[in-house]
Each structure stands twice: as structure tokens, then as C-alpha cells.
Amino acid sequence: MSTEQTIIQFEQVTKRYDDGETVLKSVSFEIERGKFYTLLGPSGCGKTTILRLIAGFLEPSEGEIRFDGKVINRVPANERLVNTVFQDYALFPHLNVFENVAFGLRIKKLKQAAVEAKVLEALRFVNLKGYEKREITELSGGQRQRVAIARAIVNEPEVLLLDEPLSALDLKLRTEMQYELRELQRRLGITFIFVTHDQEEALAMSDEIFVMKEGTIQQSGTPTDIYDEPINRFVADFIGESNIVPGSMAEDYRVQFAGKTFECVDGGLRPNEPVEIVIRPEDLEITTPERGKLQVKVDTQLFRGVHYEIVGYDEAGNEWMVHSTKKVEVGERIGLDFDPEAIHVMRFGETEEEFDKRLLAYEEIGHDQ
Known part of the structure; x- marks a missing residue:
């Protein structure tokens, strides 16, 4: 990544609270300009x-945070070119929409004409033109969120931080706001850093995702990379539904699991090395037992609207979940077919750094993993 593209850098940043709890552990990453990033992971x-460290509400215990190449560890929040949209929006109930959006501009003592122009432009951006005189209590949840975003972007930040801003909305409105936020980011052309524990939100909206666990970044990459090539069991299990079964490498491009040997597209591991196998439910096709690569007895079946969620067990006792438009019967024996590309091989406990080194070493000897 070129330095000109990088706007935020974390270099071995640790955050430790006064009670001794360490909530971030030597975290390093870079954020590029003009992209939509998501920090994804469970509560805690x-x-x-990370969002509060970028905003300036916290200081790191160790390491450095850089903005445009300059260390900002102790730069006050009001001097940083970032704005935050909070989970509860933090709007002022005694001010109308216009005055909520204008609040930061008034603190800067801009002239009234400039305030009016900037506020109206920000409201137009979030599709709230004509709402200037509305009271906050008269707005829906989605409209309040738009006001909070307008208040943030009116100050022309280089980075917009969003702390789970969709969590209070119902499912339909959340989906609508995902589209709106993504489109807003594209129109503004600034960097968005979005925090969520919802993997569907992360996959739908992001240019890049950081998957987090216990104060560390487990894996980073595009939504496709994260979903198709999870680095370990935690990522595979957290990002969507996954079938994860034990296996071992037979040789490059061949792996053993469920008592059989299958072709795959992964290499770079030792023969007989224990591994974990990931196959997504939608990559399994139901067929007859005779034609299937695996034979499974159906245990449960649930209708999910667009597909059936079918769970069964193979002869080795492995559980398999299938997403299919085909309806089967509980107790029925079915075959499961899948392509070699559907099999993802994971090394036990491998970190992203170790995976990258293995991939690089494998490519250097002339293989394409």
C-alpha cells in the first residue's frame, strides 16, 4: 500500500485500562482513503x-496511531479530522433538525450564510431536504440516523466513524439504510469506518473487513476473501454458516475427511498433517446417495423462505448443513455433491501472518494455491 493512499495507521497499538484489563493487544493495520471499512466481531x-482511539476519546497504552503520517496519540478529539456517529445518535432533543446539524458549525463561529448553505447541503446529501424545522421527537429511527450523519459530514471530516448505528432499527429499515450508507460513502468519497457485530452488514457494505476476537485482528480482506478463504475456525464460524469437519492432507490438492479422499485446490501443507475442512452450506448440492461424494441421513429440515436448511450426518458422524431449494424428508438418505473449489483447507490455529507466509513460500516454488 502506498503512503499517499494511507490515511490511518495503527502500529503495535495496545490499550490497557486502569483495572489491568487489556482490550487491544499489539494491533497493527492500515486504512486507505476513500474506502468503506468494517470492524467486525462479537461484543468485547x-x-x-479502536474507533474511540481514532476519534481521540482514548489514548493508547502502547504503540502509535498515525493520521496522514503524523502521530496523533495525544492530539485532542476536537483537533482531529474525524467525526463519529454514535449508536444512540446523541442528538439534542431540544433542537430541531437544522440546529442539530448546525451545532458544530456554530461552535466554529461561522457566519450565518455559510452555516445555512452547509446545513442544507448536508441534509440534501442524506435525503432530508425540507426537514429543517422538524423536531427530533417527530422523526423515525431512520430519519434520526440521517440527521446524525448529516451533523457529522457537515464538518467535512476526512474519516467518518460509525459505531453500530443500525442496531436500533428494525430488519427492513436496517437493510434500506445499508444501501443508503454505502451509496452515501461513494458520493462523499471519504473514508468510512463502521463497527458492527452483524456479519451480513459487514459483507454487504464493506470494501474491506477486519474480523476481531479478544483484542486482536484475526483476518482482514475483502468480503469475498473473508467469506471464501477464512483463516481459522473462528472466522469461518463467525462469517456465515459453515460446515467444519476434521481431516488431513493426503498430498497437494488432495485431502481426506469423512473417511474418503477428495480433490481440492489447496496446497502447501505436509502429507498427513491434521487440518480442518470448511464447506459452505450453499456449496453442497443434493443428489441421490449413489451419485453423491458423501452420503448423509437427514436429521432436521427448516424452511427459511428462499431455501430449506437441511441438517444431516454422514457415516463418520460429521454434521452437514445444506441450503437447498429441494425439499427432502427427515430420515431420508441423500447424497451430497460439491466441487473441489468448494473445499477450503485450514491449518489448526493458523494466524493470518502465518497463512500469508505459507502462501508466499508456496507461490515462490512455482505453485498456484
């Missing part, structure tokens, strides 16, 4: 702490 993993 450190994602909101």
Missing part, C-alpha cells in the same frame, strides 16, 4: 475501542 472484542 475491541472494535469500539
Whole structure:
């Protein structure tokens, strides 16, 4: 990544609270300009702490945070070119929409004409033109969120931080706001850093995702990379539904699991090395037992609207989940077919750094993993 593209850098950043709890552990990453990033992980993993460190609400215990190449560890929040949209929006109930959005501009003592122009432009950006005189209590949840975003972007930040801003909305409105936020980011052309524990939100909206667990970044990459090539069991299990079964490498491009040997597209591991196998439910096709690579007895079946969620067990006792439009019967024996590309091989406990080194070494000897 070129230095000109990089706007934020974390270099071995640790955050430790006064009670001794360490919530971030030597975290390093870079953020590029003009992209939509998501910090994804369960509650307590450190994602909101990263947001607060960027915003200037916290200082790191160790390491450096850089903005445009300059260390900002102790730069006050009001001097940083970032703005935050909080989970509860933090709007002023005694001010109308216009005055909520204008609040930061008034603190800067801009002239009234400039304030009016900037506020109206920000409201137009978030599709709230004509709402200037509305009271906050008169707005829906989605409209309040738009006001909070307008208040943030009116100050022309280089980075917009969003701390789970969709969590209070119902499912339909959350989906609508995902599209709106993504489109807003594209129109503004600034960097968005979005915090969520919802993997569907992360996959739908992001240019790049950081998957977090217990104060560390487990894996980073595009939504496709994260979903198709999870680095370990935690990522595979956290990002969507996964079938994860034990296996071992037979040789490059051949792996053993469920008592059989299958072709795959992964290499770079030792023969007989224990591994974990990931196959997504939608990559399994139901066929007859005779034609299937695996034979499974159906245990449960649930209708999920667009597909059936079928769970069964193979002869080795492995559980398999299948997403299919085909309806089967509980107790029925079915075959499961899949392509070699559907098999993802993971080394036990491998970190992203170790995976990258293995991939690089494998490519250097003339193989394409």
C-alpha cells in the first residue's frame, strides 16, 4: 500500500485500562482513503475501542496511531479530522433538525450564510431536504440516523466513524439504510469506518473487513476473501454458516475427511498433517446417495423462505448443513455433491501472518494455491 493512499495507521497499538484489563493487544493495520471499512466481531472484542482511539476519546497504552503520517496519540478529539456517529445518535432533543446539524458549525463561529448553505447541503446529501424545522421527537429511527450523519459530514471530516448505528432499527429499515450508507460513502468519497457485530452488514457494505476476537485482528480482506478463504475456525464460524469437519492432507490438492479422499485446490501443507475442512452450506448440492461424494441421513429440515436448511450426518458422524431449494424428508438418505473449489483447507490455529507466509513460500516454488 502506498503512503499517499494511507490515511490511518495503527502500529503495535495496545490499550490497557486502569483495572489491568487489556482490550487491544499489539494491533497493527492500515486504512486507505476513500474506502468503506468494517470492524467486525462479537461484543468485547475491541472494535469500539479502536474507533474511540481514532476519534481521540482514548489514548493508547502502547504503540502509535498515525493520521496522514503524523502521530496523533495525544492530539485532542476536537483537533482531529474525524467525526463519529454514535449508536444512540446523541442528538439534542431540544433542537430541531437544522440546529442539530448546525451545532458544530456554530461552535466554529461561522457566519450565518455559510452555516445555512452547509446545513442544507448536508441534509440534501442524506435525503432530508425540507426537514429543517422538524423536531427530533417527530422523526423515525431512520430519519434520526440521517440527521446524525448529516451533523457529522457537515464538518467535512476526512474519516467518518460509525459505531453500530443500525442496531436500533428494525430488519427492513436496517437493510434500506445499508444501501443508503454505502451509496452515501461513494458520493462523499471519504473514508468510512463502521463497527458492527452483524456479519451480513459487514459483507454487504464493506470494501474491506477486519474480523476481531479478544483484542486482536484475526483476518482482514475483502468480503469475498473473508467469506471464501477464512483463516481459522473462528472466522469461518463467525462469517456465515459453515460446515467444519476434521481431516488431513493426503498430498497437494488432495485431502481426506469423512473417511474418503477428495480433490481440492489447496496446497502447501505436509502429507498427513491434521487440518480442518470448511464447506459452505450453499456449496453442497443434493443428489441421490449413489451419485453423491458423501452420503448423509437427514436429521432436521427448516424452511427459511428462499431455501430449506437441511441438517444431516454422514457415516463418520460429521454434521452437514445444506441450503437447498429441494425439499427432502427427515430420515431420508441423500447424497451430497460439491466441487473441489468448494473445499477450503485450514491449518489448526493458523494466524493470518502465518497463512500469508505459507502462501508466499508456496507461490515462490512455482505453485498456484
